[in-house]
Amino acid sequence: xxxxxxxxxxxxxxxxxxxxxxxxxxxxxxxxxxxxxxxxxxxxxxxxxxxxxxxxxxxxxxxxxxxxxxxxxxxxxxxxxxxxxxxxxxxxxxxxxxxxxxxxxxxxxxx
Amino acid sequence: xxxxxxxxxxxxxxxxxxxxxxxxxxxxxxxxxxxxxxxxxxxxxxxxxxxxxxxxxxxxxxxxxxxxxxxxxxxxxxxxxxxxxxxxxxxxxxxxxxxxxxxxxxxxxxxxxxxxxxx
Numbered sequence: 267x268x269x270x271x272x273x274x275x276x277x278x279x280x281x282x283x284x285x286x287x288x289x290x291x292x293x294x295x296x297x298x299x300x301x302x303x304x305x306x307x308x309x310x311x312x313x314x315x316x317x318x319x320x321x322x323x324x325x326x327x328x329x330x331x332x333x334x335x336x337x338x339x340x341x342x343x344x345x346x347x348x349x350x351x352x353x354x355x356x357x358x359x360x361x362x363x364x365x366x367x368x369x370x371x372x373x374x375x376x377x
Numbered sequence: 378x379x380x381x382x383x384x385x386x387x388x389x390x391x392x393x394x395x396x397x398x399x400x401x402x403x404x405x406x407x408x409x410x411x412x413x414x415x416x417x418x419x420x421x422x423x424x425x426x427x428x429x430x431x432x433x434x435x436x437x438x439x440x441x442x443x444x445x446x447x448x449x450x451x452x453x454x455x456x457x458x459x460x461x462x463x464x465x466x467x468x469x470x471x472x473x474x475x476x477x478x479x480x481x482x483x484x485x486x487x488x489x490x491x492x493x494x495x496x
Contacts, residue, residue: 300484302487307468307490307492308489308490309381309383309470309472309487309488309489309490310421310470310487311487312484312486312487315484355420355421363474364411364423364426365411365423365472365485366423367420367421367422368420369419369420370419370420
């Protein structure tokens with residue numbers, strides 16, 4: 267079936283640096299993408315989303331970029347803070363209005 | 378934002394017993410809720426879609442007779458793990474789809490999860 271994958275399972279960054287987390291998706295029919303943050307023992311927390319008719323969306327310290335040509339999604343976190351340490355998942359919404367999650371990337375922020 | 382709760386947050390049971398997990402949307406009505414399972418260091422895997430007033434739709438490989446889902450009201454869905462075994466130990470997470478116009482397009486709001494440990 268269709269799947270969403272990530273390139274890097276673990277990303278370690280210095281506090282204050284920018285972080286970039288990448289995600290590759292395979293379902294060209296997906297029309298909506300979401301990034302979630304999951305802290306240990308908790309449910310996923312919505313960070314930012316983007317529809318397929320956009321290529322960039324900005325939030326507070328976060329930016330999501332969508333490249334439909336190569337089916338690539340990225341999450342950029344500016345001025346990464348220790349509280350950003352978590353596992354980040356991308357998810358795609360397919361034609362059946364179901365979410366398919368990527369494998370996850372663990373972000374570790376070094377003080 | 379919308380709040381989804383789960384109860385219990387953590388449960389330990391003996392092999393062979395049944396465990397019920399509740400998922401509630403606290404400030405909106407959800408005609409559709411979802412149940413996910415997450416094993417350690419893995420991603421969320423959709424188990425089933427819970428539809429209010431109708432039978433749940435199960436993903437391939439998920440036993441409907443083992444994972445009973447009931448969506449009796451617009452704010453409550455329950456997942457019952459019947460005759461639980463150690464391999465059913467996992468983190469179970471529910472989500473509720475927000476009504477049209479409530480928030481971002483087709484957004485799902487997630488519960489805090491339930492840690493099930495079967496001895």
